[in-house]
Amino acid sequence: MSNTDKPDAGTDYDALSDWAENEMTLPAASKTAKRGRDAGAAGRALLDRVAGRPSLDPDAEPGTESPVRQVRLPVRLDARIDAIAAQQGRSRSAVLRDAVAEYADAHSMNA
Template sequence: MEEADMTRNPKPPSGFPESFGADVRVRNVDLDDEYLMVGGERLTEERAEQLAERAARGVGRPSLTAPGERSPALNLRIPSSTRLRLNAVAAAQGRSASEVVREALDDYLARH
């Protein structure tokens, strides 16, 4: 593998830092030849491209409100027994706990 030669290509790619600390070594890597793990999964050139695209889109989940608009979050405390029941219902339905709670809240609000 070769060290990145910033003199041959003085302008880094978009989003790439202009400089690093003296303790950082930058080198080009062929991910299909190297064996690197990220999040318990082998990092290949294809996977790196997917991760880069996801990072470029921004962090977080898709908006429930409207595209490009941040959905409000609601945090609340519940008894552990309720959480266990919620998790069981969600698992049985193949859904997330958040989906089950959103549906239950929508149903409740529609009745009141």
């Protein structure tokens, strides 16, 4: 797929993301295209201006941020999570969210 053959931005975000990450090419002499750390900084600045990342909760009010939890893991468990994420083609965060949801479902008093 070329720059002119990109997916419709209004209908298929996964295909558009894949195109942007893997197939899109930026003009070599562009004065506006950002690359590397500059691109990351510009993206973070944009997210800050529009009230942060979207909530993971589809029922959340606009501007609501998803809570963040931090956890320290043994090296071997961390490596297993990385391997599962790579095998499934998913992010580590998605794998961990599913694991926590399964645990909460299995151990909840309301289950």
